Amino acid sequence: MxxxxxxxxxxxxxxxxxxxxxxxxxxxxxxxxxxxxxxxxxxxxxxxxxxxxxxxxxxxxxxxxxxxxxxxxxxxxxxxxxxxxxxxxxxxxxxxxxxxxxxxxxxxxxxxxxxxxxxxxxxxxxMVVSGTTALQAMRLAGVGPRQHVLVNGASGGVGGFAVQLAKAMGAEVTGVCRGSKAQHVLALGADHVVDYESDDFTASAGRYDVILDLVADHPLGRTRRALRRGGTLVLSSGRGGRVLGPIGRIAAASVASPFVPQRLRTLAARRSGDDLAELARRVDAGEVRxxxxxxxxxxxxxxxxxxxxxxxxxxxxxxxx
Structure with a gap:
């Protein structure tokens, strides 16, 4: 072959x-x-x-x-x-x-x-890996109606599905991306867009119920400050050093989580035929594309x-x- x-x-x-x-x-x-x-x-x-x-x-x-x-x-x-x-x-x-x-x-x-x-x-x-990763992230965060969800890295594969899934689950969604990709993210259903080249989403303290961080371009403490008390930060990024990758950031989140007023979660996406089937149903229902x-x-x-x-x-x- x-x-x-x-x-x-x-x-x-x-x-x-x-x-x-x-x-x-x-x-x-x-x-x-x-x-x-x-x-x-x-x-x-x-x-x-x-x-x-x-x-x-x-x-x-x-x-x-x-x-x-x-x-x-x-x-x-x-x-x-x-x-x-x-x-x-x-x-x-x-x-x-x-x-x-x-x-x-x-x-x-x-x-x-x-x-x-x-x-x-x-x-x-x-839709396969990006869609199921986004689905598992929304599930891990417990995304639901009337929450304000921020997706850092909204123009990529996982981010694009996360924007759509969060909207389908009834959330208000802010997408972070380069300004040239803002229309793309808005077309996916985002309510707001933050251009990371000119604005810093971490400057708005206590604003979001859920942050899905797919980029890891801010220190963990600054990212966490953008969460409301009781909010959830989901870390899902392959970035980091060439040797250990995101392991240091994951370890820091695990250590800090019991001592801060938010939930810090790391997502290790897994293969799942059941999640693929759910995603396929959502595609056919017009919820995501x-x-x-x-x-x-x-x-x-x-x-x-x-x-x-x-x-x-x-x-x-x-x-x-």
Whole structure:
């Protein structure tokens, strides 16, 4: 099968188009013929092998997984003998462990859901990791009607879904982004936009019930001051040092949480077919939508990754297979 592979850590330049052996589904897996795969910041981090502590799982010297990619939409090609929820020909979405930048990928069926009927494969792939991460963040924060929610990083993949989900849950939403992306964030449903280049959301003390911090561009104490008493700060950012990444910020939040008048929570997003199914229902109900910034063919996957790394993206970058 055709796939995009890498033999070492690095940027888009390490990706190469190649023919590789097709996977076979294990007992509890479904084999998916990939129609589209979205590019996430998680893929970028895995590609670079950062933070370095992550190489304990992904390979110390060289990457264990030559093919990256997690956000998959496609058609079930085959099912393992223990897989019972899907049949050959079903249109599905799935979060793979790795391997999505290819024509075929095998995924445990518990991380697979039926595709929304109202969107094509490209837009379905764009909702997988970003959408479920945002959904889990809203759930962790307990977002509900009449709350004021701030999303720091509202123009990105996760942030865009968080804005929409918070609105669907009845909240008033403020999105933080670059000024050039303000109209994009407003179009997603935000009530207010803060241009981080000219304004500082932490200057408004005690204003927000929930802050979802996807950027980590302010000290923890300053970010927390923007919360009302009893409010919730959800930290979900891959930023930090090249060695430990966000571990220091997560540790600081865990230590401080019992001693401050707000809840400090860290989100470790997990794969969940049930969450994918809920997200698909919300897409079909018109509550949320995936915004696709650009689409590239599989043999131009390196360009797709470079586009995401540019910082100019509004929504998601997707590879059509």
């Amino acid at each position: 055709r796939a995009v592979v890498r033999s070492r850590y690095g940027g888009p330049e390490v990706l190469a188009f190649a023919e590789v052996d097709a996977p076979s589904p294990e007992a509890d897996e479904v084999l998916i013929r990939v129609e589209a795969v979205a590019v996430s910041m998680g893929d970028v981090l895995v590609l670079h092998g950062e933070p370095r502590v992550g190489r304990l799982a992904f390979g110390l010297g060289l990457p264990k997984h030559p093919v990256i990619g997690r956000d998959v939409a496609g058609i079930v090609e085959a099912v393992g003998p223990g897989a019972t929820r899907f049949r050959v020909g079903d249109a599905v979405i799935a979060e793979a462990d790795q391997g999505g930048f290819a024509e075929l990928v095998a995924v445990p069926e518990r991380f697979v859901a039926r595709r929304p009927t109202s969107v094509d494969a490209v837009h379905a792939a764009a 995936a915004v696709v910034d650009a689409v590239f063919p599989l043999d131009r996957a390196a360009e797709a990754v470079a586009r995401l790394e540019s910082g100019e993206v509004r929504g998601k970058v997707v590879i059509a297979v």
